Amino acid sequence: MQNSSRTEVGDGGACTDTSIGEQYLDPSLDPKFSRLRELLCSSDGWEKSWEEGTIPWDLGKPTPVVVHLVQKQSLPKGRVLVPGCGTGYDVVALAGPDRYAVGLDMSGTAIEKAKELWASSPNSECFSFLNKDFFNWNPAEQFDLMFDYTFFCALEQALRSAWAMKVGEILKPEGELITLIWVITDQKEGPPFKNDVSDYEEVLFPLGFKQIYIEDNELAVNTRKGREKLVRWKRSRNQSNQLSKC
Numbered sequence: 001m002q003n004s005s006r007t008e009v010g011d012g013g014a015c016t017d018t019s020i021g022e023q024y025l026d027p028s029l030d031p032k033f034s035r036l037r038e039l040l041c042s043s044d045g046w047e048k049s050w051e052e053g054t055i056p057w058d059l060g061k062p063t064p065v066v067v068h069l070v071q072k073q074s075l076p077k078g079r080v081l082v083p084g085c086g087t088g089y090d091v092v093a094l095a096g097p098d099r100y101a102v103g104l105d106m107s108g109t110a111i112e113k114a115k116e117l118w119a120s121s122p123n124s125e126c127f128s129f130l131n132k133d134f135f136n137w138n139p140a141e142q143f144d145l146m147f148d149y150t151f152f153c154a155l156e157q158a159l160r161s162a163w164a165m166k167v168g169e170i171l172k173p174e175g176e177l178i179t180l181i182w183v184i185t186d187q188k189e190g191p192p193f194k195n196d197v198s199d200y201e202e203v204l205f206p207l208g209f210k211q212i213y214i215e216d217n218e219l220a221v222n223t224r225k226g227r228e229k230l231v232r233w234k235r236s237r238n239q240s241n242q243l244s245k246c
């Protein structure tokens, strides 16, 4: 799906001959991320990035740890949401007879691409793609599981509390949130914006979410190795979406 090419980069960059999304350790050295940041100065920046194929985050395959979790059968069954799903690899990987997956993206081009790519997938009855803005979307039915990978870190920091509130609304009371966190501490700009486990805790703890699992992601792709954390969260029973008053 993506071009393979070999690119030389300066100090601090990693050069491999794998897919575009794996070439650079530091996104700020990656011309594709620079271009993405330029595009995102306009309100339809995500759409433009998809239209011109500036999608440097895209691994061109399902996220390896997602495949692993599915194979281990360690994920909740029921309905799963992947917000900011892009090409939808993880949506299709999560979908199966026991788990109906919904991929959501605000870019119409991304959703068209995903629909076309996966139309004849053998499990096509078990997933769907929706062209919606996560923040303005009110699903008719809540979800048992939500998987976030490079969506939170793609959002302006000012949107993080709204992200957490929406997660709280969308998940069933016993639902689970899985965040695969690409830890970024050294970027002045974004996306990906600076984000660490503490940034998620800051917005999720006040809503009653608890960490039930945290581990370094040993299955991260080359340039993200040692920089990813898999964190699983659950909300306490009966916790409302209101921020605590004290």
Ligand SMILES: C[S@@+](CC[C@H](N)C(=O)[O-])C[C@H]1O[C@@H](n2cnc3c(N)ncnc32)[C@H](O)[C@@H]1O
Pocket: 046, 047, 057, 058, 059, 083, 084, 085, 086, 087, 104, 105, 106, 107, 110, 132, 133, 134, 135, 149, 150, 151, 154, 191
């Ligand atoms: C960095 S990409 C991640 C894509 C995918 N999760 C992956 O890892 O390949 C972020 C995606 O979020 C989408 N997006 C950004 N803001 C959104 C919003 N408010 N609602 C839905 N999708 C959004 C963009 O169009 C883009 O496809």
